[in-house]
Amino acid sequence: MSQKVLLSSKEINIILHRLACQLLENHLDFKDTVLIGLQPRGIFVAQRLKKILQSEYSVKKIDLGLLDITFYRDDFRRGDKPLEASKTRIDFLVEDKKIVFIDDVLYTGRSIRAALTAIQSFGRPREIELLTLIDRRFSRHLPIQPNYRGRQVDAINNEKVKVMWEENEGEDVIYLINK
Amino acid sequence: MSELSVKHLLGIKYLQEKDIQLIFETADHFKEVINRSIKKVPSLRDITIANIFFENSTRTKLSFELAEKRLSADVINFSAGQSSVKKGETLIDTVNNILSMKVDMVVMRHPNPGAGIFLAKHVNASIINAGDGAHEHPTQALLDSYSIREKLGDVANKKVVIVGDILHSRVALSNIFALKLQGAEVKVCGPRTLLPKYVESLGVEVETDLRKALNWCDVANMLRIQNERLDISYFPTTREYTQQYGVNSRLLDSLNKKIVIMHPGPINRGVEITSDVADSGQSIILDQVENGVAIRMAVIYLLASKIKQ
Numbered sequence: 001m002s003q004k005v006l007l008s009s010k011e012i013n014i015i016l017h018r019l020a021c022q023l024l025e026n027h028l029d030f031k032d033t034v035l036i037g038l039q040p041r042g043i044f045v046a047q048r049l050k051k052i053l054q055s056e057y058s059v060k061k062i063d064l065g066l067l068d069i070t071f072y073r074d075d076f077r078r079g080d081k082p083l084e085a086s087k088t089r090i091d092f093l094v095e096d097k098k099i100v101f102i103d104d105v106l107y108t109g110r111s112i113r114a115a116l117t118a119i120q121s122f123g124r125p126r127e128i129e130l131l132t133l134i135d136r137r138f139s140r141h142l143p144i145q146p147n148y149r150g151r152q153v154d155a156i157n158n159e160k161v162k163v164m165w166e167e168n169e170g171e172d173v174i175y176l177i178n179k
Numbered sequence: 180m181s182e183l184s185v186k187h188l189l190g191i192k193y194l195q196e197k198d199i200q201l202i203f204e205t206a207d208h209f210k211e212v213i214n215r216s217i218k219k220v221p222s223l224r225d226i227t228i229a230n231i232f233f234e235n236s237t238r239t240k241l242s243f244e245l246a247e248k249r250l251s252a253d254v255i256n257f258s259a260g261q262s263s264v265k266k267g268e269t270l271i272d273t274v275n276n277i278l279s280m281k282v283d284m285v286v287m288r289h290p291n292p293g294a295g296i297f298l299a300k301h302v303n304a305s306i307i308n309a310g311d312g313a314h315e316h317p318t319q320a321l322l323d324s325y326s327i328r329e330k331l332g333d334v335a336n337k338k339v340v341i342v343g344d345i346l347h348s349r350v351a352l353s354n355i356f357a358l359k360l361q362g363a364e365v366k367v368c369g370p371r372t373l374l375p376k377y378v379e380s381l382g383v384e385v386e387t388d389l390r391k392a393l394n395w396c397d398v399a400n401m402l403r404i405q406n407e408r409l410d411i412s413y414f415p416t417t418r419e420y421t422q423q424y425g426v427n428s429r430l431l432d433s434l435n436k437k438i439v440i441m442h443p444g445p446i447n448r449g450v451e452i453t454s455d456v457a458d459s460g461q462s463i464i465l466d467q468v469e470n471g472v473a474i475r476m477a478v479i480y481l482l483a484s485k486i487k488q
Contacts, residue, residue, distance in 0.1 A: 071212070071220035071250075071480075082484045084181040085208045121217040 002178045006134075006161065007151060009172040015150040016045075019131060020052040022148050023100065030062045032126070033098040038115055039068040039086035042103035044165040045133050049102065065090035067101075072114040095123035100148075104163040106132035109144035134161050134174065183481045187306040189295045190315035191356035199361060203325055205477035206470070213249060213472055223252040226483050228284045229277045232309070233259040236288055238444050238468060239309050239319070243286050246475035252483075255282070270294065271301050278304050283486050284479070287311075305482045313347045313408065319443050320353035322474040324361060326467045327398055330439055335362035340392045342368045342424060343402030343451055346375050347409070350443045351402060355381050368392040369424055372413040373404075389424050393434055400441040401426055401451045417450060427453040431461065439463055 007015070027033040030053070037046030043066050053059045070085040101115055112130060119125065131148040136155050153176070155161060160177045164170075183198050191199075212220055228247045232240055240256075247254045257277065268276075274285060284305040287295055292314035299306045310316040324334050331337055339358050345351045345367045358365050365383040367374055374385055386392040393399055404420065414420045426440065440452070440462040448454050457464060 068208070071208075071222045073222075076222050077225075077484060077486060077488050082181045082481075085205065088208070088211055117221065121212075121215045121219070123216065 003162075003175045005173060006153065006176045007174040009166075012133075012150075012172045012174065015133070016048050016052060017056075019133075019148055019150055020049050020057065023049065023131070024053065024057055024059070026129075027098065027100075030059055032096075033100065034063040034065060034092060034094060035100050035102055036065045036067050036090070036115075036119065038101060038103045038111060039066055039070075039088070041105070041163060042101075044163075044168060045104050045131075046102040048165075049131075063092045065092065065094075067115060067118055069111055069114040069118050072118040074110060074114065090122055093123060094119065094125045096126050099125045099128045100131055101128060102131045104132070105134045105136060105161050106130070106144075106146055106149075107136045107139055107161075109140045109142035112144050113142055133163060136161060183485065186482070186485055187295070187299045187308075188317050188478055188482060189299060189306065189308045191317045191320050191353045191360065192315065194317075194357075194360070196360050199321065199324070199357065202321055202474065202477045202481065203328060205481060206325055206473040209249075209476040209480070210470070210473040213469075213476075219249050219251060221251045222480060223247070223250040223483055226250075226284065226486070227253040227255070227280075227282045228286060228479070229255050229257060229282045230309075231257045231259075231274065231277070231285055231287045233287070233289045233294075234310065236309070238471065239288065239316075242468070242471040243307075243309060243318075243475050246472050246479055249472065250476055250479060250483075252284075252479070255280075270298065274298060274302050274304075278302055284483065305486055307478060307482065310349055312349065313352075313405075314349050315353045315356075316349040316443075317353050317357075318471070318475055318478060319350050320357040321478070322467055322471045323350075323354055323400060323441060323443065324357050325470050325474055326441065326463050327363075327439070329466065329470065330463055331397060334358065336364070337398060338364045338366070338396045339398045339400060340366045340368050340386070340396040341400045341402065342389065342392065342426070344373045344404045344413075345369055345378060345402070346373045346413075347405040348402050350400075354400060355383055359383075366392055366395065370414050370420070389426075390430065390434075393426075393430070393438060394436075396438055398439045398441060399426065400443070402443065403445065403447045403451055421450050425449075425451055425453065426456050428455045428459065431456060431459075437461060441467060443467070 037043035050064050066089045068086045068088040070083050129147040132146045133150040135149040135152045162175045164173050166172050286307045286309050288309040292312035294311045295308035341351050366386050368386045442464045
């Protein structure tokens with residue numbers, strides 16, 4: 001197994017600021033927009049973006065929810081390992097809101113498909129956008145593309161993109177791991 | 180740990196403590212799901228479940244059926260009263276006939292202790308015991324412990340007294356196993372005639388004075404008298420039973436603390452518990468019913484994830 005650094009802490013920081021600006025450009029004061037971090041790994045990106053938008057671009061109020069998609073996945077009973085659920089916390093209404101789904105890595109697109117189904121249980125949003133920190137190009141199984149992407153990566157199937165966060169793993173870094 | 184150690188849920192006796200914790204953690208997620216405006220997830224859309232009830236049930240049957248539907252499973256229901264069992268068909272034949280219709284899981288209630296265990300040995304499906312005679316009723320014990328955990332934060336080190344007809348109660352036995360496994364202290368309370376002879380061998384204490392038992396405990400689980408299983412007279416009159424072992428608000432108010440009151444249902448109001456107690460703020464009887472759906476969703480989901488395609 002070998003691994004190389006795809007993005008360093010400094011690069012991640014620059015990308016997050018750029019993504020925050022792009023969100024700001026489209027959603028201004030976030031009055032009708034809510035951020036939904038996808039469990040388990042998308043929530044770190046979402047929390048960082050919310051922090052940047054509030055502290056550096058003085059957006060007053062941003063609703064941030066956490067959505068777990070485990071029970072909506074299409075691979076139940078198909079893998080070797082059982083699926084483990086995480087917490088869902090959406091304590092606001094999504095009816096008629098603009099939603100931005102936030103995840104760390106976009107790969108086959110199946111998680112996003114599950115998230116699109118899951119969010120319907122909370123109401124009918126006006127529109128849904130997708131933001132992803134890493135977009136693994138040419139590996140989609142479904143016709144799903146991000147509206148905002150941090151970095152596009154060409155990774156072959158036995159490679160894995162691992163995103164680490166300071167608050168969780170001790171440092172901000174993204175590795176490309178060859179299994 | 181993300182997997183149960185068992186393939187069937189036949190009784191609490193066969194579970195480990197970590198299985199119970201996994202069921203509770205999964206139930207937490209499902210409790211959030213059933214409080215959404217759309218209370219359904221698509222996880223089990225390729226699973227078919229048969230609910231086979233050889234004995235009457237209201238709560239358990241509805242709760243299982245609702246749990247299955249909330250998980251998007253296909254459900255078929257079978258009650259022995261209207262079936263070929265009356266024409267002399269054996270249990271294995273009945274179930275195998277149902278299974279040949281491509282059923283993956285069987286939820287069964289049966290008047291004979293061990294019926295679920297017997298079935299699990301002889302048929303190829305995941306079995307959930309929804310009550311087998313006076314033996315076990317595992318999902319009831321799980322939802323009881325889950326409700327205690329929700330109300331008091333934890334089950335470990337809590338003092339629980341189970342009051343009433345312990346001798347004929349599958350709820351009592353499953354509760355004793357579950358509570359002891361989680362490190363709770365358990366006492367049973369009732370007339371001597373309704374306490375099994377060797378109940379102390381399960382690590383529980385016997386108390387025949389209800390007031391003493393209630394003063395000791397954090398939680399009192401009130402059971403009904405199982406009249407349908409009483410073949411002889413175990414106590415002189417219902418009135419006398421109520422005087423000695425019925426809970427009323429006067430008794431509760433005279434205790435030195437506020438205890439939590441539970442009841443697995445069906446309630447015989449005015450016998451083991453008065454209406455004002457059953458409907459009071461100290462009672463979590465309706466929370467138990469709500470939690471029942473979440474617990475059963477968790478059990479079904481975790482067992483279904485072990486059925487290979």
